[in-house]
Amino acid sequence: EAGVAQSPRYKIIEKRQSVAFWCNPISGHATLYWYQQILGQGPKLLIQFQNNGVVDDSQLPKDRFSAERLKGVDSTLKIQPAKLEDSAVYLCASSPGSGDLNEQFFGPGTRLTVL
């Protein structure tokens, strides 16, 4: 079974530039998550989708971050414009969306460096 795919793996940009990340979840997984993980910290949930609807985006800085999940499969996360403090690893995860365990499976992440 293929895992969660993300691209790019690494990205270096200058502040005020724009950047976009892409995620393809495990086939059949209804729930998709975008996390931001700053070095030395746990993941911070940015947005959660259930199929193509947003379940939780309370911690998404909506003045600069946006995300979409068209057709309830792939998702993109965009930052426009980027700030220095956005340097982090952006993790995408997916889960079946039901059941007691509802384990989250993570992609390899995109490491963003903002200069």
Next chain:
Amino acid sequence: GQNIDQPTEMTATEGAIVQINCTYQTSGFNGLFWYQQHAGEAPTFLSYNVLDGLEEKGRFSSFLSRSKGYSYLLLKELQMKDSASYLCAVMDSNYQLIWGAGTKLIIKP
């Protein structure tokens, strides 16, 4: 507020046993997860506890006490490859995962 506490860093010797503690205060409880994260890689699932008691899976075991808001991850027969960060996460009443900052485990020969 919601809070997950775990030690920042621990050191142990190859072949030994180490226990990583996690305490939590969350709005509701729908299970506790432990994830392993090697440097530069994504977290991978280790264990899940929703009822009190011990769950054993090979060299790894996880314990939960809901009344105390406490869990631990026990790693036996430590190997060098166990050097990683171990993340404790609690699913709250809204089925959102609240993550700890992780415990960096250093294994020495």
